[in-house]
Amino acid sequence: MNRKNSNSQSVFENPFVKTLSVAVFMGIFLVDMGLGLFQIFSTKTSPLPSSLVLLIFAVTFIAGMVFYERNGLDTFSSLFGGALAGFGFSFVFVSLVGGVQFALGGGISALGWGQVISAVAGSMIVSIIMLKVLFYKLQNHFY
Structure with missing residues (x-):
């Protein structure tokens, strides 16, 4: 692979992109689990x-x-x-x-896309806070 600028950073090496992609993935994951529990209990x-x-x-x-x-x-x-x-x-x-x-x-349409998107946004925030706290706690215990 030849790159014209060897100092350029890949999109996936960018810390903002990494954190945002982890947050989006975890947010969708958590909301999907919540919808699954809703489905199971209903x-x-x-x-x-x-x-x-x-x-x-x-x-x-x-x-x-x-x-x-x-x-x-x-x-x-x-x-x-x-x-x-x-x-x-x-x-x-x-x-x-x-x-x-x-x-x-069709359950998402019944709930409303606004509620589902709000749930994903809230789950993204909570997941990043959980990851940062977990990383901080593990950093203090493992050198």
Whole structure:
């Protein structure tokens, strides 16, 4: 790759673009999860078959257990960590699928685009604050 100006910065290396893209992604992600939970509680049904949710839990449970075991945790702690990872990932995945189904089924039009865009904007602000606080806390503990 030849560049005429080797000192120029790529768009994706710009800290503003990085932060903005992370904020937009996380905002949409959080709103989609919220819409999925709305869909699940309003219909009282899961957007995925129980067998698929159990399979997702099992795979994530095993991967989490092996990960924690390889990082030095004892057997009970790695089982607990794997179960927590499996439950968390299954919850996130099911709510994301529910949010996509809600959006494709015309649910966003029923709620109103103004409310959804406001929710994304609020989620963007909250997600960046959470990331900055988390980065600050981790920076003080890990050198």
